[in-house]
Amino acid sequence: MHTFLERVNSPQDIKKLTFAELTLLAGEIRSLIIETVARSGGHLAPNLGVVELTLALHKVFDSPQDKMIWDVGHQSYVHKILTGRGGALHELRQMGGISGFPKRSESEHDAFATGHASTSISAAVGMAVARDMSGQDNHVLAVIGDGSLTGGQAYEALNHAGHIGTKLIVVLNDNEMSIARNVGAMSGYLAKIRTAPGYAKVKQDLEHLLRRIPSIGDRMVQTAERLKDSVRHFFIPGMLFEELGFTYLGPIDGHDLADLTGLLEKAKQMSGPVVLHVLTRKGKGYAPAERNADIFHGVGPFHAATGEIIKKDGPPTYTRVFGDTLLTLAEADKNIAAITAAMPEGTGLKAFAGRFPARFFDVGIAEPHAVTMAAAMACEGKKPVIALYSTFGQRAYDQVLHDVCLQELPVVLALDRAGLVGEDGPTHHGVFDYSYLRHIPNLICMAPKDEGELRHMLYTALQGNRPVALRYPRGSGIGIGVDLSEPLQVLPVGQAEVLRLGRDVNLVAIGSMVNPCQQAAAQLQEQGIDAGVVNARFVKPLDRSVIHLLAETGPLITVEENVLAGGFGSAVLECLSDQGLAGSRVLRLGLPDEFIEHGAHALLLKKYSLDANGIARQTAGFLRQLFPE
Numbered sequence: 001m002h003t004f005l006e007r008v009n010s011p012q013d014i015k016k017l018t019f020a021e022l023t024l025l026a027g028e029i030r031s032l033i034i035e036t037v038a039r040s041g042g043h044l045a046p047n048l049g050v051v052e053l054t055l056a057l058h059k060v061f062d063s064p065q066d067k068m069i070w071d072v073g074h075q076s077y078v079h080k081i082l083t084g085r086g087g088a089l090h091e092l093r094q095m096g097g098i099s100g101f102p103k104r105s106e107s108e109h110d111a112f113a114t115g116h117a118s119t120s121i122s123a124a125v126g127m128a129v130a131r132d133m134s135g136q137d138n139h140v141l142a143v144i145g146d147g148s149l150t151g152g153q154a155y156e157a158l159n160h161a162g163h164i165g166t167k168l169i170v171v172l173n174d175n176e177m178s179i180a181r182n183v184g185a186m187s188g189y190l191a192k193i194r195t196a197p198g199y200a201k202v203k204q205d206l207e208h209l210l211r212r213i214p215s216i217g218d219r220m221v222q223t224a225e226r227l228k229d230s231v232r233h234f235f236i237p238g239m240l241f242e243e244l245g246f247t248y249l250g251p252i253d254g255h256d257l258a259d260l261t262g263l264l265e266k267a268k269q270m271s272g273p274v275v276l277h278v279l280t281r282k283g284k285g286y287a288p289a290e291r292n293a294d295i296f297h298g299v300g301p302f303h304a305a306t307g308e309i310i311k312k313d314g315p316p317t318y319t320r321v322f323g324d325t326l327l328t329l330a331e332a333d334k335n336i337a338a339i340t341a342a343m344p345e346g347t348g349l350k351a352f353a354g355r356f357p358a359r360f361f362d363v364g365i366a367e368p369h370a371v372t373m374a375a376a377m378a379c380e381g382k383k384p385v386i387a388l389y390s391t392f393g394q395r396a397y398d399q400v401l402h403d404v405c406l407q408e409l410p411v412v413l414a415l416d417r418a419g420l421v422g423e424d425g426p427t428h429h430g431v432f433d434y435s436y437l438r439h440i441p442n443l444i445c446m447a448p449k450d451e452g453e454l455r456h457m458l459y460t461a462l463q464g465n466r467p468v469a470l471r472y473p474r475g476s477g478i479g480i481g482v483d484l485s486e487p488l489q490v491l492p493v494g495q496a497e498v499l500r501l502g503r504d505v506n507l508v509a510i511g512s513m514v515n516p517c518q519q520a521a522a523q524l525q526e527q528g529i530d531a532g533v534v535n536a537r538f539v540k541p542l543d544r545s546v547i548h549l550l551a552e553t554g555p556l557i558t559v560e561e562n563v564l565a566g567g568f569g570s571a572v573l574e575c576l577s578d579q580g581l582a583g584s585r586v587l588r589l590g591l592p593d594e595f596i597e598h599g600a601h602a603l604l605l606k607k608y609s610l611d612a613n614g615i616a617r618q619t620a621g622f623l624r625q626l627f628p629e
């Protein structure tokens, strides 16, 4: 029974509830989120940690007039429930259902779309200056986690906000965790604030005392002010934010509704920028998630009663094969180093971190820094491998271009979660990387047809002395039975693998699309169409002679799990145009020029006709068009 939840359809309903009722409501919200995520997967621990915080925010502020911006947005389920979407939670992250992230088109209460970390303070500054320009006085809040506060953009925004001094509130949700344990000097600084005994009281008493020091004459005033500052610095660790122009409030227990609302009311009265430091427990209220906040950060289906994750049988993931292969290669070459931007588990580097702690670097959510740092390591003879999700690699485009490729440095960019990622949706699909990489000079860009080829590609990348981007998909390999003891081969750079030449048509596929193309070719065979399949392996350098040969043989279908705009198929068309074969019969299959919604990976492939059936159907249709009976 969700007695209180049933009474909450909008944030206005929160305002009428007493603290005792809100506490009961918090329990019901937790149960609903646990039940929902246990069924269909999602971001559990981050949401359980912000139940009271979200209730307090909606009690004190008036959304949608007041703007709440959720950094990353993976912790916005409670906000969704309180803003009229509780009834739609059962279809969270499923195709056609509500998104797992804030989305302006979904609700007027979702002030700004998020998904990539560390953008919320910039967005809050933008909303605040727009408000000031229109002479309005609504409140603007950025809710940012301690992990997201490791991202450079957060500091750019703090710097600017402190400079202009406009009214906005940064709620720092500090749970000492990124996905893994949070890292970095800022994290250490927050820990100091947390552990300073009776800090808030000391700060209050001290300010009171300092205000009572008499000021006599100009010089004396200056000296006294300097003295006050030194005393503040000595006793008050939160001064960093104050020095940046913010009023620092906290730290405060983020599960105490009375304290939270009290301090939020105080923040509301301030005229300039405020940082409100809130301490929460990731996974709060669900023992398995409290114990293993990293595992329950983003999780697949599990048994709600026990917290036991429902294991999927199947081949090892690409991530796993990448991690294991890198570990093997690093045993033999002490120059190999691994870098992650706050995702050691997600990118398969946890074992590497354990085995080679001195060669492993978690830089925080700092993709641009990771890439420039790797470039400099390569200058000094090291072989850095940066494992990023393709979508987060977008953050480091300029660093790849300007720091790595311009200097032709041997850095390996391992782009995991390339292609459609499924339920996380448009903020996370890695469908732009061929397009954002293939025009960069000096860069080799490759994608394996299966998990076995991934091993050889990683080896190839580390053997060469050039920048390489290697992209592979989320989830299980195709099940070729990887043997880690199988000797690794250097693949000839720029050479495609002709799997079978077709008489009627040839499918030239890259990466994850090779396997469905082979299945499609088998289906076409049954329809009497002889279709060949070529594994392109390289988007850059492209195998121009194979493309030439195929175009002269007959119709050509390019297939990629990337947007068509500027992708692999575009590269093939450019190549044909350069070779004077612009009139070739080419059909490009890939993703359209739009943001792809969330939904199960298989359903999305089907929707965009990139599964075997869709590829076969489109190929047959193209041939019918070319050769009407």
Ligand SMILES: Cc1ncc(C[n+]2csc(CCOP(=O)(O)OP(=O)(O)O)c2C)c(N)n1
Binding pocket: 046, 049, 072, 074, 075, 115, 116, 117, 144, 145, 146, 147, 148, 149, 173, 175, 177, 178, 179, 282, 297, 341, 342, 343, 365, 367, 392, 395
């Ligand atoms: C640019 C970018 N890099 C990496 C990620 C992956 N990611 C999602 S949540 C997260 C940790 C965020 O930690 P924090 O902000 O403290 O939130 P918490 O989950 O602890 O509430 C990371 C690394 C991302 N969303 N965006």
Ligand SMILES: CC(=O)[C@@H](O)[C@H](O)COP(=O)(O)O
Binding pocket: 072, 074, 115, 179, 297, 298, 346, 417, 421, 424, 474
């Ligand atoms: C919110 C975020 O960016 C990550 O938590 C991401 O959702 C993880 O995705 P994977 O499940 O593919 O590791």
Ligand SMILES: [Mg+2]
Binding pocket: 145, 146, 147, 148, 173, 174, 175, 176, 177, 178, 182
């Ligand atoms: Mg955190």
